[in-house]
Amino acid sequence: ASRLEDAGYYVQRVGYSSLHQKPDEILQDISLQINQCCQNHTQNVNFVGHSLGGLMVRAYLQNNKVDKLGRVVLLGTPNKGSKAADHFSNSWLMDILGPTAKALGTDDKSFPKSLKPPYYPVGIIAGELKSKLNDTVIPGKDDGLVSVEATKIDGMTDFIIIETGHSMMRYDSEVADQTIEFIKNGVFKEK
Template identity: 40%
Template sequence: MLHFAQQLKNANYKVCSLNYDSIGESVEDVLAQTTTQINACISNASKIHFVGHSLGGLVIRAYLQNNVTVLNNNTLGKVVLIGTPNKGSELANHLKGSWLMRLGGGISQSLITGSNSLGNKISELSLNLGVIAGNKASSLTQDYFNSENDGLVSVESTKLRAC
């Protein structure tokens, strides 16, 4: 994302990259950390665009759901989600209950598929939204998927009804 952020800066966009711990953290803590950072970044902005990769896309969706004033004051531009597990990750399902998932904490555990996944708990808002999914599978994780994937998230799991 650093290269992408630099490209946006070169195109004269003000870029705010979020810094948050995702290992061992709860969903609530991650969303609180990022909400504070987003609010500081967008104050006094006339137009706001969001780009999020993987968990960052879920952070954006949760932020917009919980901060509807951003949606209602005509400042929201485009939202782009890249490789975001909107319906969870099959890889997270495979790791469920493992030491690795326990180490990852609540935020990692929220990436499982099904109704308890973070992505499925966030409402699908009416937005100018685009989703980008990868389909170059990893030889390390290919056995955990039954469809096209990027090694962490299936293409199907990135999809939202609006896209």
């Protein structure tokens, strides 16, 4: 957020609690915040969402019209669901994380699968950690929590993989630079 502000953008941080709430409850909460922020904007409104936040951006835009909608960047968002959520679905960990974490799996009834393809320009940034430690849980390239393949979505405008982990991508300078590039130009910079 601070790097976007340094690039001249007004940034409104949208907060929510993912523990003990269902996806529709979180969506209701963030919708109020976004509507309050964006109803009188005269410039384009761009969205950047990390992980579950990216799914919430998609859900919001599926249910709400934004008059001055600009571009959307999704960071490590499990657009096709999470194999980790599948793997741990019956564990005590998911009981602690709550109903939204349980809804992030890859089955047809999952929250990610309920979302329609984007009608807006969307850039996807996937993280990749060079580790084989979790290959039994998340096969293939991944950021430690979400597979690179699961971040992809039909209708995406551009896609890039950056060497970073799931949580740390929010603070990664290359992720920030590529986010700004997509918001400005509608494509990522070639590496």
